[in-house]
Amino acid sequence: MGEAMFTIRNLAVAEGNTPKGILVQAQSLFETGRVVTPSKMALTNRKKYGLGKEPAVDVKDVQKILRKTSFDELIYRGSQSK
Amino acid sequence: MRYAFFLGCLIPAREPNYENSVRKVAPELGIKLVEMEDANCCAPFSIQSIDYTSWLALAARNLCIAEKMGIDILTLCNDCYESLLMTNTILREDKEIRDKVNEILADVDLEFKGKITVKNLIDVLYEDVGLEKVRNSVKKPFNGLRVAVQPGCHLTRPKRIHFGEWMGVTVLDELVEATGAKSIAYERKEACCGGPLRGINDEVASLVAKQKLDAIKAADAECIVTVCPFCYIELDMGQLEIRRHIPLKGEEYNIPVLHFAELLRIAMGMKLEDWEIKAHRVPVTGILNPKERK
Numbered sequence: 001m002g003e004a005m006f007t008i009r010n011l012a013v014a015e016g017n018t019p020k021g022i023l024v025q026a027q028s029l030f031e032t033g034r035v036v037t038p039s040k041m042a043l044t045n046r047k048k049y050g051l052g053k054e055p056a057v058d059v060k061d062v063q064k065i066l067r068k069t070s071f072d073e074l075i076y077r078g079s080q081s082k
Numbered sequence: 083m084r085y086a087f088f089l090g091c092l093i094p095a096r097e098p099n100y101e102n103s104v105r106k107v108a109p110e111l112g113i114k115l116v117e118m119e120d121a122n123c124c125a126p127f128s129i130q131s132i133d134y135t136s137w138l139a140l141a142a143r144n145l146c147i148a149e150k151m152g153i154d155i156l157t158l159c160n161d162c163y164e165s166l167l168m169t170n171t172i173l174r175e176d177k178e179i180r181d182k183v184n185e186i187l188a189d190v191d192l193e194f195k196g197k198i199t200v201k202n203l204i205d206v207l208y209e210d211v212g213l214e215k216v217r218n219s220v221k222k223p224f225n226g227l228r229v230a231v232q233p234g235c236h237l238t239r240p241k242r243i244h245f246g247e248w249m250g251v252t253v254l255d256e257l258v259e260a261t262g263a264k265s266i267a268y269e270r271k272e273a274c275c276g277g278p279l280r281g282i283n284d285e286v287a288s289l290v291a292k293q294k295l296d297a298i299k300a301a302d303a304e305c306i307v308t309v310c311p312f313c314y315i316e317l318d319m320g321q322l323e324i325r326r327h328i329p330l331k332g333e334e335y336n337i338p339v340l341h342f343a344e345l346l347r348i349a350m351g352m353k354l355e356d357w358e359i360k361a362h363r364v365p366v367t368g369i370l371n372p373k374e375r376k
Contacts, residue, residue, distance in 0.1 A: 005278045006127055013131045021281035022128045029129060029140075033122040038095035046098060049357060051105070054094045057122050061190040065143060068186050069136040078132065 016081040026075045030066055033057030083210050085156035085201065086148040087115040088166070091123050092311045093158055099358040100311060103343035104158055104203065106352055110219055111211045115156065121147055124162035138179065139186045141169035145200075146192040154199045156206055158343075160236035160310040167200040202237065203309055203343065208253045216260045221351035223262025227369070229345075230303035230337075231255055231265045232294075232317060234310030235274050257342060258307055261349035268301035270294050277316035288327035291320040295335055305338040305369050307345050314339055319363045338366040 012019065025035045038046070038054055046054060066072060093101050108115055121144050123129075130137035144166060148155045157163050173180045174196040184193050201209075207216055233254050255265040276290030295317065298306060308314050321335035339362065344354065348370060359366060 005274065006131075009128070009278075009282075010131045018132065019282045022131060025126070025128050026132055029123055029125060034091040034095075035123045035126055035128075036091035036095045042095050042098070045357070046094065049098055049102060049355070051094070051098055051101060055089065055117060055119060055121060058120050061120075061143070062122050062140065064189050065139050065186055066136055068189055069133060069139060071133055071136040074133050074136075 013078070016078075018078040018081065023075060023078050026071070026078070030063065030072055030075060031059070033059045033062040083112055083206070084114040084116055084153050085206065086118045086151045086153050086198075088118050088121055088124075088144065088148075088155045088157040088162060090157060090159040090162040090311075092161075097311050097314065097341075097361070099354070099361040100158060100314070100341045100343060102355075102358060103341060103347045107343050107347050107350065110350060111207070111215060113156075113206065113211065116151060116153060118144070118147055118151070118155075124157075124159070124165040126161050126165055130165075135182065135186070137165070138169050138172065138183050141165050142173060142183050142187060142194045143190065143192060145170055145173075145198065146187065146194055149195055149197045152197075154201055156201050156203065158203050158309070158311070160202070160234045161312060163200065163202040164236040170196065170198075170200050204237070204253050204257060207257055213256055213260055216257060216346070219346075220261055220349045222349055224345075224349060225262055227263040228266050228302060228304045229258050229263045230268050230298040230301060230306045231258055231271070232275065232306050232308040232310070232313050233272070234308060234313045235278075236312075237309065254307075254309060254342065258345065261345055263307075263345065263349075266301050266303055268303065269297040271297075275310075275313040275316040276320070277312040280316065284323075285327045287316070288320065288324045291316055292324050292328060292333075295321065295324075295337065296333070298337060299335070303337060305340055305366070307340050307342050309342045311341075314341060321364050336364060338362065338364050338369050340366060340369065 029035050122140055125137050125140040173194050231254050258265045273294060274290060275294060276287040279287035306317055318339040
């Protein structure tokens, strides 16, 4: 079933029907290097629970890679489509 | 046994209870978790839907970080596992794609060499630690607790490059049974939890989750055990979400959901902290105290 969902999602994106949720993930990945970012409360709790800080990401390197593959343009185009 | 500990995005942000149990259980089994500095998102398959090369390059960046550390990756997330494992395999096998990705990575002074392996938690427990050692670590066995194992699609989907046909499923069954619990048979065991549809079509996601939960209920399971953080959310919080999206005909869902690391930790005789117990939307207290079990 996972395979079927994945294939349908690929087709939808190829047809210009990128689900909003995927665009939000892609934008977050470009801006923060992560698809899911922790809330302030989650970060405070990590410290409280003795888990330490969430490991940091060098966003500049992530953005260098994604600019080279024109990912930023693809996100923009996806957000402009139907 | 040292591993580059790849946490991914979801677990540190939303499921610290999963992370904490792994951090407690690992040293007891001789596993040393080495933090991966500067790792980015894995990247998940939703990113592959937008651009295949971007997906490969971002996943490869993480592989390069582990290569520099000189140790294999251990990831707790099925989605991260599939993404990193598939990228590692594709880049090792296809020189043309590897060269293309390395040209991109050169801009951040990295080069994929294909020197490390990507492992899921159950790979490490089953293949590196060994079932016998896991079994011997159990001090408070679950004495036949009826467990519905939810392996998750992404654990078995890399079967074409890693596991045998359903090996990922049976390995988790064996690990669950090493705690003294019983992994029960149920319909739709290999089916998706519905999670990939969450945020795209919540009604269909809830319908898929409901079908799975109904099958688990029909098999008289006392709890669900998974290694996938997405299945965990979908089946735990999903039990509360279902009624928001589907008109129910009197059905009630009250099946506790545990991460395998939590199950093992309890069986090892360690207690979950209050905050970890409260992290579960469906109460797990009945599992923690055998006297409360039906």
